[in-house]
Amino acid sequence: MAFAHKLSLGVINCLNGEFKQASSSPFVIGSGSDSDLVIQDDSVLDQHCLIEKTKKGIQxxxxxxxxxxxxxxLDGKPTTLAPIKARTEHSLQIGRSFLILVTTLTSKKENLQRWGMDIGNGGWIINKSNKAAATRPLDILEVFSARDTMGLDPNSTPVFKGNSQVGFYLTQLMALEPEKEHSSDDNISDSDEEPVAERVGEVSESSPSMTRFIDADSGEFTCPTCWLKFDRGDVMHVAVHDSLFGDPLLGEEQMQRFHASRFNDRGQALDEYGIPCTEIACPHCRRTLPPGFFDEPHKIFSIVGAPQSGKSYYLTVVIKLLQTTLFRKFGVVFRDADPAGNAPINEMKSHLFSAQTSSQAYLTKTQLEGAMYERLPRYDRMVTLPKPFIFSLSGSESDEENCSVVFYDNAGEHFQPGQDSTNSPGAQHIAASDAIFFLFDPTINPDFRRSLADSDDPQFKSQVSDQQDVILAETEVRIKKLLGLSRREKIDIPLSIIVGKCDSWIHKINEDKLRDPIVDGTLDMGAIEDNSALVRELMEEYCPYIIANAERISSDVCYFAASAFGHTPITFEDEKGVTRIGPDPQKIDPMYAEIPTLWALSRVRPGLVPSFQ
Incomplete structure (x- = not known):
């Protein structure tokens, strides 16, 4: 009898990687040779349990x-009879054996096999407070070592295998822990200690197992690429010698990453061939860290917005403006901290501000798998992460307030519901942010469009679905989920609501009422607040739900008007004859675009951007 119409059962043995697929009921698991899944475990009965279809469903x-x-x-709870949810993973322990099972609608055998391989070939991942604490797979003995090192509670700490979505409590896995041998001090000799050193020496980076356990939830530093934490001593170094091409996690084209044990007189790590190494890498995702990473704190500034809301143009313009405004108005040098890593955004800046025609100035939409992203390991998975763009800020008075700021150019789709998971964490930097900027596009909002029906801006005529309220609500859900906050709790980091493309609507609040917030090298917070009140009043008239969502997220919200172009864009045909909308490069004159970033800097680095009330 089939489990259900088009329903298949997949079972993977977490200890030896054996996979079984079945479509008929019952499916017997045991140590006997006549079982459908035979487990070589003397603690498992010949016919231990079965999965079957009944009138009430699968059990x-x-x-x-x-x-x-x-x-x-089953799923951490002792039982002798339990229902099995369709299309849901379940963890199963019988004896000292650990299985993951799933029923799925897939009709292709290879899809279930791939699911089983992803789990069976992966390591064990400790998941602390419903969030994985290890970035690369641990073997089972390392799990026990991490338990002792981190002081984990076995009864409440789940451990996941490979890509599985369900896990086992650590106390369950302790059935696999070898008994510790007790010997008297008199029996300890030099020969007894030698095998320990040999085992350490035998650990190879070619193995997917970690050579060093690193708690991703704690540490002095946060990686600007994967947003996981580590301490200075955890950092990896990038090999230099030509024969050391090929990192086991990053691929054959990348130089090996390693934890250094030898250093020269300058304190530089030496690779296997004694060559000094000048680059360091995150111990989690293994991406190289920018020069001078340890010299100053890194502040993550996250820009959130809907697809086609103009985030790429806005970010490009802001970076251009900050170079000038920070130096002229505040005496702060805003410089490129990672020329190689910042190449994509610098190319966009050159593209936009060096153009002679709209076709040349046009910036293509950021794609989910495009040039702004890269594939890197994170929590035992190869995932797509946005490239960080890092810039250093240094003042003339003191080095104490110096810092680097990190921006990302995410595709808008990454902020939509259903686009965030352990396998697709590309927008999770919002939970590690020091400031969040929500770019609201009035040209796709129906209420704004009706009020500006006579506008000659071609953006008001484009057919784009408005999901901005949904995206802001999703932002709240993600932040609070990742930070473990309740629905009523608010974050206290600055949240800027930027109502963009203000050249098309600024007349609605009378631009003459907006005050210049920069006065004698300081930020006038009175002007910021007055301007914010004007923009908030406009948003309350047309989009009150944006205000409601924003003020549920943060206790520090400010509203801004901004325009990346400062003029009405034009339509043109590209080289393929496709009609596009873009700026006239001869008329680009941004309006207030850098003010939200200056406000955020005054909050997180008041020594660089001082303010007065």
């Missing part, structure tokens, strides 16, 4: 429930 039950060893543990 798993113990075949010998009365036997002292006949019970099972």
């Amino acid at each position: 798993i039950r113990s075949i010998q429930a009365e036997h002292p060893d006949g019970s099972l543990i």
Whole structure:
């Protein structure tokens, strides 16, 4: 009898990687040769349990429930009979064996096999407070070592295998822990200690297993690429010698990453061939860290917005303006901290401000898998992460307030519901942010469009669905989920609501009422607040739900008018004859675009951008 119409069962043995697929009921698991899945485990009965279809649905039950060893543990709970949810992963322990099972609608055998391989070939990932604490797979002995090092509670700490979405409690896995041998001090000799050194020496980076356990939830530093934490001593170094091409996680074209054990007189790490290494890398994602990473704190500034809201143009213009405004008005040098890593955004800046025609100035939409992203390991998975663009800020008075700011050019789709998961974490930097900027596009909002029906701006005629309120609500959900906050709790980091393309609507609040917020090298907070009140009043008239969502997220919200172009864009045909909308490069004159960033800097680095009330 089939489990259900087009329904298949997949089971993977977490300890030896054996995978079984079935479409008929019942499916028997046991140590006997006549079982459908045979487990070589003397703590498992010959026919231990079965998965079957009944009138009430699919269930798993113990075949010998009365036997002292006949019970099972499903999803961390002892049972002898339990329902199995369709299209949902379940963890199953019988004896000292650990299985993951799933029922799925897939009709292709290779899809379930790939699912099983992703779990079976992966390591064990400690998940602390519903969030993984190890970035690369641990073998089972390293799990026990991490338990002791981190002081984990075995009864409440789940551990996940590979790509599985369900795990086992650490106390369950302790059934696999070898018994510790106790010997007296008199029996300890030099020969007893030698094998330990040999085992350490045998650890190879070619193995997917970690050579060093690093808690991703704690540490002095946060990686600007994967947003996981580590301490100075955890950093990896990038090999230099030509024969050391090929990192086991990054691929053959990347130089090996390694934890250094030898250094020269200058304190530089030496690779296997004694060559000094000048580059360091994150121990989690292994991406190179920018020069001088340890010299100053890094502040993450996250720009959030809908697809086609103009985030790429806005970010490009802001970076251009900050170079000038910070130096002229505040005596702060805003410089490129990572020329190689910042190449994409610098190219966009050159593209936009050196153009002679709209076609030349046009910036293509950021794609989910495009040039602004790269594939890197994170939590035992190869995932797509946005490239960080890092700039250093240094003042003339003191080095104490110096810092670097990190921007990202995410595709708008990454902020939509359903686009965030462990396998697709590309926008999770919002939970590690020091400031968040929500770019609201009035040209796609129906209420704004109706009020500006007579506008000659071609953006008001484009057919784009408005999901901006949904994206802002999703932003709240993600932040609070990743930070472990309740629905009523608010973050206290600055949140800028930027109502963009203000050249098309600024007349609605009378531009003459907007005050210049920069006065004698300081930020006039009175002017900022007055301007914010004007923009908020306009938003309350047309989009009150944006205000409601924003003020549920943060206790520090400010509203801004801004325009990256400062003029009405024009339509043109590209080289393929496709009609586009873009700026006239001869008329680019941004309006207030850098003010939200200056306000955020005054909050997180008041020594660089001082303010007065």
